[in-house]
Amino acid sequence: MRGNFNLIEKLACHFVKRQAQQNVIYSEVRYSPHLLAKGGDIGGTESVDPNPIIDAVTKGLRRGENEYGVRVNQILCCIAWRPDWAKDIIEMAHERRNDSPCAIVGVDIAAGEEHFDKEEYPHLHDPHYKAFQRARELRLNITIHAGEVGDAAFVRKAVNEYGATRIGHGYHIAKDLKCLEEMRKKNIHFEICPTSSVETGGWMYGKEGRDWKTHPAISMLKYGLNLGFNSDDPAVFDTSLTWQYRIAVGKMGLTKRCILKTLQCSINSAFLDDEEKAILRSRVAEYLDDIGMKMPALLYF
Numbered sequence: 001m002r003g004n005f006n007l008i009e010k011l012a013c014h015f016v017k018r019q020a021q022q023n024v025i026y027s028e029v030r031y032s033p034h035l036l037a038k039g040g041d042i043g044g045t046e047s048v049d050p051n052p053i054i055d056a057v058t059k060g061l062r063r064g065e066n067e068y069g070v071r072v073n074q075i076l077c078c079i080a081w082r083p084d085w086a087k088d089i090i091e092m093a094h095e096r097r098n099d100s101p102c103a104i105v106g107v108d109i110a111a112g113e114e115h116f117d118k119e120e121y122p123h124l125h126d127p128h129y130k131a132f133q134r135a136r137e138l139r140l141n142i143t144i145h146a147g148e149v150g151d152a153a154f155v156r157k158a159v160n161e162y163g164a165t166r167i168g169h170g171y172h173i174a175k176d177l178k179c180l181e182e183m184r185k186k187n188i189h190f191e192i193c194p195t196s197s198v199e200t201g202g203w204m205y206g207k208e209g210r211d212w213k214t215h216p217a218i219s220m221l222k223y224g225l226n227l228g229f230n231s232d233d234p235a236v237f238d239t240s241l242t243w244q245y246r247i248a249v250g251k252m253g254l255t256k257r258c259i260l261k262t263l264q265c266s267i268n269s270a271f272l273d274d275e276e277k278a279i280l281r282s283r284v285a286e287y288l289d290d291i292g293m294k295m296p297a298l299l300y301f
Contacts, residue, residue: 003038005052009060016064016072018234022242026280028271030075030108031057033092034085042081042111050088054096054104061102073105073271075143080112083127090135097140105271106141107132108168113150116157129161136163141271143168143191148202152176159188166191166269171202174216180223189226189269192217194247195239196232212251221258228266229259257296260288264295 001007012029019027033050034040036057040048054076061072076093078086089107096104109115109132115124135142146158148169155173158164159182166189173179183190194215197203203215220227229248231241248254248262267280281295288294 002036002040005056008036008053008056009063012057012060013064013067014060016061016068016070018240019070019072020068022240024070024241025283026071026270026272028073028075028105029061030077030110032077032079032085032110033057034082034088035079042079050085050092054092058096058099058102065101072102074102075106075108075141075271076104077111078107078109078128078131080109080115080124080128083115083124086128086131087134090131090138090140093135093140094138106143107135108143108145109162110145110168113146113148113154116146116150116154132162141165146170147172148197148200152179155179155183159183159186165189169193169197169202170220171197171216174219180220180225184224184226187226189228189265190220191230192220192227193230193232193237194244194252196237199237210251212247213253215252217248218252218254221254221262226265226269228262228269256293260293261296 001011015029032040033053034048035042036053037048037050039046040050057074061074064070065072076089078089093104093107109128114121115128118125132142142162142164143166144158144162144164145168146164147155147167148171150172152173155167155170156179158167168191170190173183194212194217197215198205205211217227229241229244231239231244234240245259248259249256263284267277267284270277270280272280285295
């Protein structure tokens with residue numbers, strides 16, 4: 001699909017359709033425009049133009065919004081092993097941040113955590129770090145993959161040095177009480193993805209077998225962290241947000257009230273302004289009222 005603008009536009013529209021089929025009312029979709037461009041291989045050396053990719057994705061998302069009624073925004077991803085792309089990502093996100101509908105509302109670093117290691121991977125660290133200092137200057141919203149396969153120190157770096165207010169995964173902080181306390185005080189939001197946590201090795205079932213009740217998300221919730229459930233890449237992991245909720249309730253043993261609290265955290269931590277968040281809360285409250293439930297207070301257990 002690299003460089004196939006028509007196909008990319010079609011897939012972006014179909015993404016919105018799949019969200020609508022799950023009753024999603026707001027979604028932030030993240031991707032690397034460089035990876036989707038012709039020649040955009042992680043191990044390649046060819047220069048690529050990511051702008052037409054963003055144009056195609058945006059066009060497809062807008063068509064999907066109109067057809068299916070799901071609000072969608074975009075997050076652009078830097079790729080850990082392609083530091084030469086990092087500066088472009090930040091500048092493009094800044095240039096298109098007000099290009100609504102389907103604006104770019106944030107930036108990320110995905111596909112590895114090696115860039116945090118300045119001593120061993122300075123060629124990865126320095127360009128990414130510099131790019132995210134620029135992102136902070138521009139007041140861009142920042143979410144970074146950290147603590148998925150790396151340790152809690154990478155989560156601290158993502159927050160304290162790169163400016164992240166949200167962390168993708170972060171499972172390895174579950175046994176670090178100091179890091180848990182720091183993230184709780186700073187109200188950092190953690191994007192939890194149960195299926196991919198297993199597939200990527202972010203969490204292992206353990207010798208006792210598939211006991212989801214030992215998943216680090218449970219400890220993180222009990223400690224009072226700001227946490228929400230997400231699908232990760234639904235095509236790659238053959239899953240959906242709906243299935244992640246099924247795991248959370250059916251296998252982790254979380255109550256529906258707990259799920260509603262995580263949903264509230266997700267709304268509170270969305271890359272939206274207060275007025276837009278209020279609209280989402282209102283729509284959720286209307287739905288809950290229809291089924292005889294109310295949004296619980298923002299306390300987990």
